[in-house]
Amino acid sequence: MSQAPQRTAVKESSRLFREGRRIRNQIGGFFSSLATFPFRRKLLKPLRRCVSHYGSIPVEDLSSRVAQAFASKSCGSPRVSIIIPVFNQFPFTSRCLLSLADLVTDTPFEIIVVDDGSTDETERSLSGLPGVRYHRNPTNLGFVDSCNTGAQLAIGKYLIFLNNDTLVLPGWIEALEHTFTSHKDCGLAGSMLIYPDMTLQEAGGAVFRDGSASNRGKGQDIGDPEFNYLRQVDYCSGASIMIPAELFKRIGEFDTRYRPAYYEDTDLAFSIRQNGLKVYYQPASKVIHFEGMTAGKKTTQGVKIHQITNHLHFIEKWKKQLLIQPERNNRENVQITKNLKRKILVLDNQTPKPDRDSGSMDMFNALRIMINLGFQVDYIPLYRPKYVYYYTQLLEQEGVRCFYRPYFINLKFHFKKNQNYDLIFISRIKTIQNSFNKIREVAPKAKIIFNTVDLNFLRVGRRAFIEKSRSLARKAEKFRSKELYYLNHADASILISPAELNLIAPDIDISKIAIIPLIRELSPKIADFQHSKNIAFIGNFTHHPNVDAMRFFLNEVWPSLKMKMPGVQFDIIGQGFPSDLSSLIDDSIKIHGLIPDLDGLFPTLRLCVAPLRFGAGLKGKLATSMGYGVPNVVSPIAIEGMDLVHEQHVLVADTPERWVEEICKLYFDRKLWEELSGNGLKFVQDEYSMEINSKRFQSLFEKLLLFES
Numbered sequence: 001m002s003q004a005p006q007r008t009a010v011k012e013s014s015r016l017f018r019e020g021r022r023i024r025n026q027i028g029g030f031f032s033s034l035a036t037f038p039f040r041r042k043l044l045k046p047l048r049r050c051v052s053h054y055g056s057i058p059v060e061d062l063s064s065r066v067a068q069a070f071a072s073k074s075c076g077s078p079r080v081s082i083i084i085p086v087f088n089q090f091p092f093t094s095r096c097l098l099s100l101a102d103l104v105t106d107t108p109f110e111i112i113v114v115d116d117g118s119t120d121e122t123e124r125s126l127s128g129l130p131g132v133r134y135h136r137n138p139t140n141l142g143f144v145d146s147c148n149t150g151a152q153l154a155i156g157k158y159l160i161f162l163n164n165d166t167l168v169l170p171g172w173i174e175a176l177e178h179t180f181t182s183h184k185d186c187g188l189a190g191s192m193l194i195y196p197d198m199t200l201q202e203a204g205g206a207v208f209r210d211g212s213a214s215n216r217g218k219g220q221d222i223g224d225p226e227f228n229y230l231r232q233v234d235y236c237s238g239a240s241i242m243i244p245a246e247l248f249k250r251i252g253e254f255d256t257r258y259r260p261a262y263y264e265d266t267d268l269a270f271s272i273r274q275n276g277l278k279v280y281y282q283p284a285s286k287v288i289h290f291e292g293m294t295a296g297k298k299t300t301q302g303v304k305i306h307q308i309t310n311h312l313h314f315i316e317k318w319k320k321q322l323l324i325q326p327e328r329n330n331r332e333n334v335q336i337t338k339n340l341k342r343k344i345l346v347l348d349n350q351t352p353k354p355d356r357d358s359g360s361m362d363m364f365n366a367l368r369i370m371i372n373l374g375f376q377v378d379y380i381p382l383y384r385p386k387y388v389y390y391y392t393q394l395l396e397q398e399g400v401r402c403f404y405r406p407y408f409i410n411l412k413f414h415f416k417k418n419q420n421y422d423l424i425f426i427s428r429i430k431t432i433q434n435s436f437n438k439i440r441e442v443a444p445k446a447k448i449i450f451n452t453v454d455l456n457f458l459r460v461g462r463r464a465f466i467e468k469s470r471s472l473a474r475k476a477e478k479f480r481s482k483e484l485y486y487l488n489h490a491d492a493s494i495l496i497s498p499a500e501l502n503l504i505a506p507d508i509d510i511s512k513i514a515i516i517p518l519i520r521e522l523s524p525k526i527a528d529f530q531h532s533k534n535i536a537f538i539g540n541f542t543h544h545p546n547v548d549a550m551r552f553f554l555n556e557v558w559p560s561l562k563m564k565m566p567g568v569q570f571d572i573i574g575q576g577f578p579s580d581l582s583s584l585i586d587d588s589i590k591i592h593g594l595i596p597d598l599d600g601l602f603p604t605l606r607l608c609v610a611p612l613r614f615g616a617g618l619k620g621k622l623a624t625s626m627g628y629g630v631p632n633v634v635s636p637i638a639i640e641g642m643d644l645v646h647e648q649h650v651l652v653a654d655t656p657e658r659w660v661e662e663i664c665k666l667y668f669d670r671k672l673w674e675e676l677s678g679n680g681l682k683f684v685q686d687e688y689s690m691e692i693n694s695k696r697f698q699s700l701f702e703k704l705l706l707f708e709s
Contacts (some may be wrong), residue, residue: 009150010529022114023699029579034519036183039223039386039387039404040223040406043222043223044198045195045286046169046170047169047198047222047286048146048198050099050167050169050282051167051196051288052096054095054099054167054316055095055196057095057098058410059091061091062091062094062095062125063090063094063121063124063125064439065094065098065658066094066097066098066101066125066129067125067129068098068124069097069098069101069102070101070130070131070132071130072131073101073130073131073132074130074131074132075110075111075131075133076108077108077239078108078109078110078155078156079107079108079109079153079156079157079158079177080107080108080109080110080157080158080159080160080173080177080242081109081110081112081150081153081155081156081158081159081160081245082100082109082111082112082160082173083112083114083147083150083151083154083159083160083161083162084096084097084111084112084114084117084150084162084163084164085114085116085143085146085147085150085161085163085164086113086114086115086118086122086164087117087118087140088118088119088120088122089116089120089164089165090118090120090121090122090125092164092165092290093113093122093126093164094125094593095167096162096164096165096166096167096168097111097132099114099166099167099168100168101131103168103170103172103173104170105173105174106174107173107174107177109156109160110133110154110155111131111132111133112132112133112135112150112153112154113126113132113133113134113135114135114137114146114147114149114150115134115135115136115137116137116140116142116143116146117136117139120516123136123228128377130557133153135149135150135153135478137149139328141260142259142260142261143260143261143264144254144255144256144258144259144260144261144264145163145256145259146259147238147253147254147264148253148254148476150255151245151248151249154245156245157244157245157688158176158177158180158242158243158244158245159242159243159244159245159248160173160176160240160241160242161238161240161241161243162239162240162287163238163239163240163289165289165290166240166268166287166288166289166290167287167288167415168240168286168287169286169287169288171284171285171286171398172191172240172285172286172287173285175191175282175284175285176189176240176242176282176285177242178282178284178397179230179242179280179282180242180244182344182397183230183278183280185276185277185278186278186280186439187243187244187247187272187273187275187277187278187279187281188236188241188242188243188268188269188272188277188279188280189236189241189242189243189279189280189281189285189293190204190233190235190236190237190240190241190242190279190281190282190285191236191239191240191241191279191282191285191286192222192227192281192282192283192284192285192286192287193239193240193287193289193291194222194286194287194288194289195219195288195289195291195338196288196290198222199219199220199221199222199315200217200218200219200220200221200224200227200276201215201218201219201289201291202215202216202217202236202237203215203216203217203226203227203236203281203283204208204216204233204234204236204281205233205234205235205236205237205266205294206233206234206265206326207234207235207270207322207325208324208325208327209322209323209326209327209328210315210322210328211314211315211318211322212311212328212348213234213235213266214328215237216233216255223407224277224399224407225402225403225404225407225408227283227400227401228283228396228402229283229395229396229397229399229400229401230280230281230283230284230396230397230398230399231280231281231283231399232278232279232280232281232358233269233279233280234266234269234279234325234606235265235266235268235269235270235279235534236265236269236279236281237265238264238265238268239287239289239291240285240287240289240339241265243268243272244397245274245590247275247277251268251271251272251631252271254268255267255268255271255317257310257313257317258310258313261305261308261310261312262307263311263313263314264310266314267317267318268316270318270321279349284361284393284396284397299345317684318405325675331453342374342375342376342422342423342701342705343375343376343378343420343421343422343423344370344375344376344377344378344422344423344424344425345378345379345418345421345423345424345425345446346363346366346367346370346377346379346380346424346425346426346427347380347382347424347425347426347427347431347435348363348379348380348381348382348426348431349382349383349384349427349428349430349431350381350383350384350386350388350425351379351381351386351388351391351392351395351402352364352367352391352395353388353391354394355594355595355596355597356540356575356594356596356625357540357543357620358518358540358619358620358624359453359620361520361620361624362453362518362519362620363412363427364394364395364398365519365520365521365693366377366451366519366693366697367395367398367400368398368690368695369519369690369693369694369697370425371398371399371400371566372694373694373701374652375403375423375699377399377400377401378400378401378402378403378418378421379395379400379401379403380402380403380408380411380414381404382431382434382435383410383430383431385403385404385405385408386404386405387402387404387405389685392404392589393542411435411438411439411442412438412442415442415443417569418471419443420612421443421446421567422446422447422705423446423447423448423449423452423701423704423705424439424443424446424447424448424449426439426448426449426450426451426490427451427453428451428452428453429452429482429483429486430480432450432486432490433482436448436486436489436490445490447491447704447705448490448491448492449490449491449492449493449494449700449704450486450487450490450493450494451493451494452483452487452493452494452495452496452500453496453550453617454496454500454615454616454617454618455479455483455495455500455503455504455616455617456476456479456483456616457476457477457479457480457483457614458476458500458503459545459614459615459616459617460472460475460476460479461473461476461480461544462614462615462616462637463548463614464476465614466548466613466614472616482621483504484504484507486509487508487512487513488507488508488509488512489505490512491512491615492512492513492514492700492703492704493508493512493513493514493706494513494514494515494516494584494700495513495514495515495516496515496516496517496518496617496618496641497515497517497617497618497640497641497642498641499640499641500616500617501513501515501642503611504546514696514699514700515629515696516692516693516697516700517618517642517687517688518618518620518623518687518688519688519690519693520623520624520627520684520688520690521689522627522681522684522685522689523598523599523602523627523628525599525602525603525628526603526628526629526681527602527604527605527606527629527630527677528603528629529606529626529670529673529674529677530558531603531604532603532604532605532606532630533568533569533604533605533606534568534569534571534604534605534606535568535569535570535571535582535605535606535607535608535609535663535667536551536570536572536573536601536605536607536608536609536630537549537553537570537571537572537573537574537608537609537610537611537621538573538574538608538621538624538625538626539573539574539621540574540575540576540697541574541575541576541578542575542576543611544613545612545614546574546612547578547581548612548613548614549610549611549612549613549635550572550577550578550581550611551581551584552611552613553609553659554581554584554585554589555584556656556659557611557656557659557660557663558570558584558588558589560656560660561659561660561663561664562588565663565664565667568588568606568667569588569589569590570588570589570590571590571592571601571605572589572590572591572592573592573593573595573598573601574592574593574594575593575594577591577593585662598624598628602624602625602628602630603628605625605628605630606630606667606673607630607631607632607633607666607667607673608621608622608625608630608631608632608633608634609632609633609634609639609659609663610622610632610633610634610638610639611634611638611653611659612634612635612637612638613635613637614637615637615638617641618641618642619638619639619642622634622638622639622642622650623684623688624682625680626649626681626684627681627684627688628682629678629680630677631651631666631673631676631677631678631680632650632651632676632680633650633651633652633653633663633666634650634652634653634660635652635654636652636654639652643687644683646678647672648676648679649676649679649680649683650676650680651663651665651666651676659668680692680708
């Protein structure tokens with residue numbers, strides 16, 4: 001066997017890894033300043049570690065390291081088949097395989113290496129390797145036929161086509177698969193491709209009317225919000241893409257007219273859309289790609305020359321579809337506006353954490369509704385504009401473009417780079433009073449929607465009455481003045497109940513008011529009487545009404561109640577339980593703290609309590625518990641504005657004695673329990689579901705923008 005190809009591959013591999021380290025070490029100025037942010041450090045650390053770790057393995061040790069890594073691997077029953085077409089370049093193939101072997105994942109996968117007649121050590125090192133299905137083509141067939149051959153050998157539900165000159169990052173495979181489970185219209189998902197110097201190679205691609213294509217974000221910063229949210233694209237480069245095996249077979253695999261290579265991935269994306277599905281760019285799936293290791297980069301020689309001829313084949317096949325693609329000179333706007341009707345900017349005080357509080361859950365679901373209505377949605381947490389791990393990505397995975405430091409400085413800077421918003425949706429009085437005038441100045445044509453969340457003056461005023469506080473009463477009056485001002489000066493406003501509207505109707509233009517209450521997605525896990533036992537309170541204890549409610553309940557109600565219900569546990573769910581109430585806790589009470597996933601707990605609950613003595617707005621704790629089929633005993637304040645009826649949806653108590661009486665009655669009366677449980681479920685579905693609130697938002701937006709749905 002000739003050693004020349006192997007020596008060439010070894011030299012090129014070593015050169016590229018050295019070049020990657022040199023570029024990273026020499027990067028200065030803006031990039032270095034960004035690296036001082038914790039977000040940047042956390043983003044770059046696994047990428048740098050990956051390149052450094054695999055690049056430091058001596059070439060002469062690669063074969064033995066691969067054999068050792070896969071010695072005990074077994075395909076088993078894979079859900080995903082990873083197909084890697086190779087032609088020589090064993091140093092790159094081996095490093096790719098090692099990165100796959102090091103993945104820690106619950107996704108069962110198999111690896112299929114299709115060798116297109118390599119003359120280096122590929123066959124000797126990989127044939128017979130445990131955990132790798134090695135197939136050698138009888139002749140050099142080219143990329144298209146090698147991929148199709150691998151697909152025919154695959155047994156997984158999903159196929160991943162992965163170039164051999166790649167290194168996969170943790171979470172790579174899970175993120176691709178998540179795209180299909182979260183978006184039922186997904187036909188293909190592609191990864192973020194990153195150069196070894198830590199700059200972006202591709203964040204999805206655009207196709208233009210002349211049939212040419214462009215990789216979005218090439219050479220740019222991988223942390224830029226522009227490239228970190230899930231979105232539809234024209235195509236994703238075949239270096240790392242996932243597609244259901246059944247779909248790949250149904251559309252005829254990679255079209256062989258593009259033999260040996262080039263434009264087959266773009267053509268595949270067009271075929272998927274022709275079948276009524278969509279192509280998504282998945283930024284959470286990250287791959288380091290040493291571009292052009294097998295085919296080179298020049299279109300005037302070797303396999304790369306087919307990029308020009310296959311361009312003509314592509315134009316001929318898709319000439320009708322290309323007529324609706326944008327002109328090439330408008331390429332910067334293609335990916336943002338593709339398939340989207342309008343642009344909306346959403347401002348709130350911080351990144352929503354839907355597993356922690358009701359307001360966050362409503363905001364998260366509102367953003368999802370906006371996405372589903374066809375908006376491009378941008379989100380800025382104005383008071384804390386930082387990347388919040390898990391929660392920011394949660395929004396990005398829904399398709400929301402999130403802005404955070406260091407990419408967001410202030411609103412003036414933001415509007416210089418991001419214009420033409422149709423709507424600006426501002427939540428909470430403090431947010432709007434600090435942004436309203438600036439927005440009117442820099443975006444005079446945009447319609448402003450003031451989302452009150454609740455009326456602060458009402459909540460603070462009621463607390464002032466309970467606590468007999470003059471300072472709180474004055475604070476409530478100031479809130480009232482501010483809230484009425486913005487309710488009258490915004491183009492539209494959202495209140496959460498007719499009860500709130502009735503309180504302020506004489507002081508505002510009610511034609512500009514929309515009623516949009518709580519927004520909930522019902523859980524399929526519903527409580528039943530027989531298998532439930534405990535009583536619970538749910539609430540975030542950074543919210544003062546919840547602290548007051550627990551103080552009242554633990555002092556005035558629970559001591560008598562536990563005497564009548566021995567063995568029943570009281571569960572207190574929510575973060576920040578105050579230490580000054582700890583003296584009221586005994587063995588009959590369990591403090592759970594924050595429980596991100598309530599599906600496991602709520603079906604075990606017999607009932608919930610909401611002993612609120614002041615507050616404003618609708619109570620998310622009631623919507624949540626009723627959505628699980630768990631009935632409630634409540635105070636009159638807790639159901640204000642919710643149209644819940646005593647003994648039909650809930651039981652209402654207004655004194656400690658009534659609290660004990662109503663809880664005991666609901667706990668032991670199965671017929672009553674089942675009636676309230678069923679009525680509560682239906683009420684949440686009819687009033688607070690995603691479907692009904694989507695119609696409310698659509699009506700509001702259409703009224704402001706006067707466009708047809």
